[in-house]
Amino acid sequence: MDHALPLSDPWLLRPLPAFGQLSATDYTDLGFMVGLEVHQQLLTSRKLFCRCPAGRYQTDHQAEVLRHMRPTLSEMGEYDGTALMEFKTRKNIIYLLNNETVCTYDMDDAPPFEIDDVALDHSIAIGMLLGCNIVGEVHITRKQYLDGSIPTGFQRTAIIGTDGDIPYGGKNIHIRQISLEEDSCREVSDQGHERVYRTDRLGTPLIETVTDPDMKTPEEARDVGQIIRHLARASGLVRTGSGAGRQDVNVSVTGGTRIEIKGVSSLRAIPRLVHNEALRQRTLVGIRKELARRGVTSAAISDEGFDVTAIVRGTDCKFIAKAVDKGAAVMAIPLPGFQGLLQLQTQPRTSFLKEFSDRIRVIACIDDLPNLALSTQEVPTLSSGEWDRVIKACSVEPDVPVIVVWGRRNDVETAIRETAIRAREACEGVPMETRQALDDGTNGFERILPGADRMYPDTDLPPIPLLDERVDGIRASLGTRPWERYASLKELGVNHDLAERLSRHRAWDLFLLLYPKLDAETGHLGLNTLASMLLDRSCPRPASMAAARGWWEKTLDRINSGEIIPEAVWNSDEELLTRLEDEEARSIFDEALNYLPPDGPDDPDDPDGQQKREHFAMQHVMKDLRGRVAGRKVRAWISEVLS
Amino acid sequence: MSFNQDDYKGYRSPTLDLLQSQKALVWSQVTLHTDRGDFSGLILPRSETADADHIVLKLSTGYNIGIRHNTVQRITVGERKVANYKIPEKKFPFDPVKPRVKLFGTGGTIASRLDYRTGAVIPAFSPGELYGSVPELADICNMETDKLYGVFSENMGPEQWIGTAQAVAAEIEKGVAGIVIGHGTDTMHHTAAALSFMLQNSPVPIVMVGSQRSSDRPSSDAAINLINSTRTAATSDIAEVMVCMFGPTSDKYGLLHRGTRVRKMHSSYRSTFRTLSDIPLGKIDESGVTPFRSDYHQRRDDRKIDLKAVFDDRVSLVYYYPAMKPDIIDSLVDNGYKGIVIAGTGLGHVNKPLYPALDRARAAGVHIYMTVQTMWGFVQMYVYETGREIMGLGVIPAANMLPEVAYVKLGWTLGQTHDPEEVKRIMLNPVNGEITEREPHNGYLLFQGGIPEVDEFISSHWK
Numbered sequence A: 001m002d003h004a005l006p007l008s009d010p011w012l013l014r015p016l017p018a019f020g021q022l023s024a025t026d027y028t029d030l031g032f033m034v035g036l037e038v039h040q041q042l043l044t045s046r047k048l049f050c051r052c053p054a055g056r057y058q059t060d061h062q063a064e065v066l067r068h069m070r071p072t073l074s075e076m077g078e079y080d081g082t083a084l085m086e087f088k089t090r091k092n093i094i095y096l097l098n099n100e101t102v103c104t105y106d107m108d109d110a111p112p113f114e115i116d117d118v119a120l121d122h123s124i125a126i127g128m129l130l131g132c133n134i135v136g137e138v139h140i141t142r143k144q145y146l147d148g149s150i151p152t153g154f155q156r157t158a159i160i161g162t163d164g165d166i167p168y169g170g171k172n173i174h175i176r177q178i179s180l181e182e183d184s185c186r187e188v189s190d191q192g193h194e195r196v197y198r199t200d201r202l203g204t205p206l207i208e209t210v211t212d213p214d215m216k217t218p219e220e221a222r223d224v225g226q227i228i229r230h231l232a233r234a235s236g237l238v239r240t241g242s243g244a245g246r247q248d249v250n251v252s253v254t255g256g257t258r259i260e261i262k263g264v265s266s267l268r269a270i271p272r273l274v275h276n277e278a279l280r281q282r283t284l285v286g287i288r289k290e291l292a293r294r295g296v297t298s299a300a301i302s303d304e305g306f307d308v309t310a311i312v313r314g315t316d317c318k319f320i321a322k323a324v325d326k327g328a329a330v331m332a333i334p335l336p337g338f339q340g341l342l343q344l345q346t347q348p349r350t351s352f353l354k355e356f357s358d359r360i361r362v363i364a365c366i367d368d369l370p371n372l373a374l375s376t377q378e379v380p381t382l383s384s385g386e387w388d389r390v391i392k393a394c395s396v397e398p399d400v401p402v403i404v405v406w407g408r409r410n411d412v413e414t415a416i417r418e419t420a421i422r423a424r425e426a427c428e429g430v431p432m433e434t435r436q437a438l439d440d441g442t443n444g445f446e447r448i449l450p451g452a453d454r455m456y457p458d459t460d461l462p463p464i465p466l467l468d469e470r471v472d473g474i475r476a477s478l479g480t481r482p483w484e485r486y487a488s489l490k491e492l493g494v495n496h497d498l499a500e501r502l503s504r505h506r507a508w509d510l511f512l513l514l515y516p517k518l519d520a521e522t523g524h525l526g527l528n529t530l531a532s533m534l535l536d537r538s539c540p541r542p543a544s545m546a547a548a549r550g551w552w553e554k555t556l557d558r559i560n561s562g563e564i565i566p567e568a569v570w571n572s573d574e575e576l577l578t579r580l581e582d583e584e585a586r587s588i589f590d591e592a593l594n595y596l597p598p599d600g601p602d603d604p605d606d607p608d609g610q611q612k613r614e615h616f617a618m619q620h621v622m623k624d625l626r627g628r629v630a631g632r633k634v635r636a637w638i639s640e641v642l643s
Numbered sequence B: 001m002s003f004n005q006d007d008y009k010g011y012r013s014p015t016l017d018l019l020q021s022q023k024a025l026v027w028s029q030v031t032l033h034t035d036r037g038d039f040s041g042l043i044l045p046r047s048e049t050a051d052a053d054h055i056v057l058k059l060s061t062g063y064n065i066g067i068r069h070n071t072v073q074r075i076t077v078g079e080r081k082v083a084n085y086k087i088p089e090k091k092f093p094f095d096p097v098k099p100r101v102k103l104f105g106t107g108g109t110i111a112s113r114l115d116y117r118t119g120a121v122i123p124a125f126s127p128g129e130l131y132g133s134v135p136e137l138a139d140i141c142n143m144e145t146d147k148l149y150g151v152f153s154e155n156m157g158p159e160q161w162i163g164t165a166q167a168v169a170a171e172i173e174k175g176v177a178g179i180v181i182g183h184g185t186d187t188m189h190h191t192a193a194a195l196s197f198m199l200q201n202s203p204v205p206i207v208m209v210g211s212q213r214s215s216d217r218p219s220s221d222a223a224i225n226l227i228n229s230t231r232t233a234a235t236s237d238i239a240e241v242m243v244c245m246f247g248p249t250s251d252k253y254g255l256l257h258r259g260t261r262v263r264k265m266h267s268s269y270r271s272t273f274r275t276l277s278d279i280p281l282g283k284i285d286e287s288g289v290t291p292f293r294s295d296y297h298q299r300r301d302d303r304k305i306d307l308k309a310v311f312d313d314r315v316s317l318v319y320y321y322p323a324m325k326p327d328i329i330d331s332l333v334d335n336g337y338k339g340i341v342i343a344g345t346g347l348g349h350v351n352k353p354l355y356p357a358l359d360r361a362r363a364a365g366v367h368i369y370m371t372v373q374t375m376w377g378f379v380q381m382y383v384y385e386t387g388r389e390i391m392g393l394g395v396i397p398a399a400n401m402l403p404e405v406a407y408v409k410l411g412w413t414l415g416q417t418h419d420p421e422e423v424k425r426i427m428l429n430p431v432n433g434e435i436t437e438r439e440p441h442n443g444y445l446l447f448q449g450g451i452p453e454v455d456e457f458i459s460s461h462w463k
Helices: A024-030 A081-089 A117-129 A218-235 A267-293 A318-325 A353-363 A384-393 A409-428 A468-476 A482-492 A496-502 A508-517 A527-535 A545-560 A582-594 A609-625 A631-642 B015-021 B127-133 B135-139 B158-174 B188-198 B222-235 B327-334 B352-363 B385-392 B403-414 B420-428 B452-460
Strands: A033-041 A063-067 A092-097 A141-144 A154-168 A171-182 A186-191 A194-198 A205-211 A245-252 A259-264 A329-334 A345-347 A402-407 A433-437 A443-448 A455-457 B028-034 B037-044 B054-058 B064-068 B072-080 B100-105 B111-115 B120-124 B142-147 B178-182 B206-209 B241-246 B254-258 B262-264 B273-275 B282-285 B288-291 B315-319 B339-344 B367-372
Touching: A024 A267, A033 A218, A063 B452, A117 A154, A117 A171, A117 A205, A117 A218, A117 A468, A154 A218, A154 B037, A154 B064, A205 A218, A218 A245, A218 A267, A218 A482, A245 A267, A259 A267, A267 A345, A267 A409, A267 A433, A267 A443, A318 A329, A318 A402, A329 A384, A329 A409, A353 A409, A353 A443, A384 A402, A402 A409, A482 A496, A496 A527, A508 A527, A508 A545, A582 A609, A582 A631, A609 A631, B015 B054, B015 B072, B028 B054, B028 B064, B037 B064, B100 B158, B100 B222, B120 B127, B127 B135, B127 B142, B135 B222, B158 B178, B158 B188, B178 B222, B188 B206, B188 B241, B188 B262, B188 B403, B206 B222, B222 B241, B222 B254, B222 B282, B222 B288, B241 B273, B254 B273, B315 B327, B315 B403, B327 B352, B339 B403, B352 B367, B352 B385, B367 B403, B367 B420, B403 B420
Parallel strands: A092 A194, A259 A433, B100 B142, B100 B178, B178 B206, B206 B241, B315 B339, B339 B367
Antiparallel strands: A033 A205, A033 A245, A063 A092, A141 A154, A141 A455, A154 A171, A171 A205, A186 A194, A245 A259, A329 A402, A433 A443, B028 B037, B028 B072, B037 B054, B054 B064, B111 B120, B241 B254, B254 B282, B262 B273, B282 B288
């Protein structure tokens, strides 16, 4: 081991705090901040800029096209970060085309059609619900993406509103903006120099709600994400279900940088993810300090690689031997000053070394793992004799960590350069990247972070004025926000859980229509029961809203008149069972009790025996009585008979 | 009040009045206090074609928005920083071993850069600018550039055809390995035909190129087309006027089309250019040019070229339709037109009511040629009586010349002579493939989607 150079930052000496171990104050001390970009697909029949159907999910295709993404230059005459990286990867981008969902617009062989007005209206409405200022004229902008996820190389996107607010836990979360944009392709695979996308989702109208970094704990980030999603869901204007919503989560800590974790589909995953990212950033900050203390500067890090193919030929290390047999080149790069740093944990089960492995995988397209070996690694790779010769070939002291990479020569050369770039970035701290969420709550490198400077106007479409008439019309038909609904439900006397659920459920409108019909005098049906019936999936759900309203009104009348009991609504078809008079019910009850199956609980020594026997009997007799007589009445009869 | 014209660039009254009254100049950082809330950003110039009612702001996030003038209560004006559109140049490297290629520009943008701050797309054209955006060019040749025109493709006409032909001839006489001509795609095939007639027996390739997706976008075909055309100009053995554009819509290879047989066939596809009634000259990719045929004009070492840069623009192309009335032809004759190319139906037909007008046109000395609006195939006016009658009125069948090509050729011919026999001799004597002896069966391939075997082929090959 190479602990010849000790570590000074106490953070680097302690094990990483597990998720759940840090208090709000700990996060404050870290300077932890989270901002969200919540994406939700709008409920429209068409895609945003063409007439293809939206919301289809497909698994087959009839044709493919092959494209490349070429970086365009910024005003300084330099390729910018992402552009350079994507171009370095020289990816063949392949799009799978299905005739039903893709037209020449989607495949970037035709200009856009005019924007879908339904999507525009929906986005304005949700912008208003978020309290945003609605713009006077919508300008469609091109936002460059070179990963190929959109065949044009840019996403058409437009600001609908700015500067909104949503209440959360006694404070306001500031909404920076809401934009309307086209969704990207679904990635099918990304291996070596080939990335494949499916195009069914491409072009689906999407809203993106961007918050300021106002969230200070992992749980706050999840909660606010939930509020934003529920707000849009409650409006009935967005798609729900898998794939219809996802979040980009921006995390930073003191001394770190804004890191975007992209495409987080589950809100539940957010707390652990942002916690782990905070740990990663804090560790990278510690490494930066340590490198500075050791006098390692980015300028001093060389990107010179050393060909060690001859040295490792015939090695017992299987994965390297196999690659060399297939003609792979093997190169080494020493990292002087990095003694003891590469094995430091940045996230659970993840060391600093993985930052290098990720870069090599994504940028040099060497994606057979492991894709590097480290001289100071504890896991067995090359033999110590081979390492000695590799280190000698690099002309460095024996304790200097050396990274070895293998693969196609061009790719290996890219990998060596990229290793040096990542090492230099370590001297600066946390590099600007977008990262991808992994299933275990950690995250991995995705690509260099695109900045605000990747936007330019879309010249294919004119600006769209939003005249007062249109905006006022949308405002007039605007629904209420979940937190407003919750407040009015609480005021009516609905309990917390039901109010919470109903306030974001599409049954809300139905509840508003129905609750005045409840007969307080008879008390046959209470508010909470009505609310839970409307939310319950086992209650009948006539297909259309109009039918639902009629059916429920009639059902309520029947309950009020005593013709049916509320329990009839549960577990029933649309035709409901009528209430039994007590006398008739009792005779069915007595009859059923006579035929109680013999295999019931009968242990006389069981202290809960009585309760179990009653429960068993209840199950049996209710088969004939469910929905026709109140359960509590039957329970009373059983207690009476069995006591 | 006096002000610099660019201070409020693109803004007109009433928005202009508002900006002036608040002294809010373009490129100023401002906050607009409006009926719909406050909006902060940089005031951008307004497009001349957009309405006069909105102010354009660039937000700090890079997005643009518009704010309607009459919702603005007041404007807080901050710092102003005028944008500078200049592109930094990198010197195009010179390599004495590499061939010299001359790139002429006629308009449109072959390459460009984005100014992210303003969102402007800045054309790149000088060798230094081109090298900055398409550095691969330096691996192929030593490049020089000359901007001849700065017009959209639809504004290219006889004057520009003549000017371009003269410039190309002068360059070839100086000694050059090949010529590339950047051109908008809409009328590229008209210019390709004109240059085919005006520049005969070239010793080097003359390659026309454009792009279907603008060069500011990452998916653009511009860079690949430019690389392909430059490689063709520098290395190809085919010394003809050619159009070099995408073969399939996938990024696979470019096709080299003979300038007299090529046509733009789709309003937006990358693979829009097609050779009609024949096969292309060849294809071009990273590995170089692969000819599909051997009957092309080969590259020579000399610097001789036959320049015939003439054109009489008193020529019209009439696309016939069933209810056409004779006054269409009459009005052309009355307005002094000397040549008419008709794109007739089927094998080359028009209706009977046109006969007297055609007769009158011939009497007035107008040269009339028949082509087919079916695009593929030959005119054949003997098959039906109609055809024979129309020929009897002096209309001359133009074999399988494409209508646009026949139009260009008739104007070029009338630039040389008005003697009917001489005009006919020139028109029907092919310069370079505008009339072919025969039509190969694979010169007409329009696949129909939906046919199982076609769909099967499409699913297993790059589109």
